[in-house]
Structures are given as structure tokens and as C-alpha cells.
Amino acid sequence: NAGVTQTPKFRILKIGQSMTLQCTQDMNHNYMYWYRQDPGMGLKLIYYSVGAGITDKGEVPNGYNVSRSTTEDFPLRLELAAPSQTSVYFCASSYRGRRTGELFFGEGSRLTVL
């Protein structure tokens, strides 16, 4: 009963480094999302995908890239890490059709950029 799985759970990066946060879901959900959550704040949408091969920007896409080659996987790429990208990142998925289901979250990835 895996649900949404994110890796890594923790990572420390130096300024200018790049990395990819992995996200996979096994619920056959069509929609997937990446959010970031800064301390004491709500969730800000970075990117989302409505299906394999289709992605779109959210509220705060600068400094990030995504791809969706399969239904299951939705990796988030950070290019040239900056201290402003220090945050907790959540991947989420949902099924959307005539009825919409709830949003399921991964456990989160805590990223620190020094």
C-alpha cells in the first residue's frame, strides 16, 4: 500500500549544485503536483501534470523543472540551487474525472541549500 513515494527524505546542497527529487505513485492517478512549504506557511504549487507528457507551471516555478514520461513518475529537478530553495517539498497526486478524489501526499523531502 505504497501510495505516493518521495526520495530523498533529506538533502543538503551547496549553492549552484543541481539535484532531482523523485516522486512515484502507484494509484494510477492522472494528476500529480509538486508543492513547497516554507516554515509557518501553507503550500505553494511549483508544477503540476494532468497526465503523461503534459506539465504546467504553478505559482512558484522559477528555478525548477519537471517531466512526466509515465503516469507513475513525476520528478522535480532543481537547477543551480539557491538558499531561497531551502524548503520542504511535497509531491501529491489525485484522480480527477467526473468526480474528484482527495489529494494524496508523499512524506516530504527536506532540502537545505547552504
Next chain:
Amino acid sequence: EDKVVQSPLSLVVHEGDTVTLNCSYEVTNFRSLLWYKQEKKAPTFLFMLTSSGIEKKSGRLSSILDKKELFSILNITATQTGDSAVYLCAVDTSGTYKYIFGTGTRLKVLA
């Protein structure tokens, strides 16, 4: 611009108290409103509301939606220390396929 506003931002109560958390929204193409509880890690789902006036209940928690006045409330009765968390409200919008989150209400329940 779509927005979701939660109030209060934070709340401290004693065990046994009843609390009411508020969520108001201004969005185009409203589809549903969701409540989540967030402790140390990922948000966990509480309720999804799509119709006005129908109360959802789960134990000591209940929630209701008013689509005319564009708000929802989350009630917690007989609070316990385990209710201490951030409560997030999100609105699902059909036009943009996005869930818009409020900043959350931080609830602390003292023993």
C-alpha cells in the same frame, strides 16, 4: 486571482474546549473544498465538501460548506492534545486543475 484565507492563523486552547476554524475562498470554477491535518510530516486528509449545508462528521471533527457565502468551518469538540497540528484548507478548481491552499491554522491544545 484565486485565493483561500484561513482564520485564525493560530489558536491555543485547553483540553476539552471546542474550536472553530474558518476558511473563506474566492476562486473561479469551484469544485470542492478539502480539509487536511498536518502534524510533523505530510498533510492527512480529513474531509471533502462539495455541497452546501451538508455536514461531514468524523468522531469529534465536523465540517460544513456554505457556497453562497464562500466559506467553510471545521469544528473540533472536546479537544485533545493529539489535535495539536496545522489545519489546512484547500479549494479544488475545475478550470485550472489546481488545489489552492490557505496558509493554515496552527492549533495548540494544552493539557
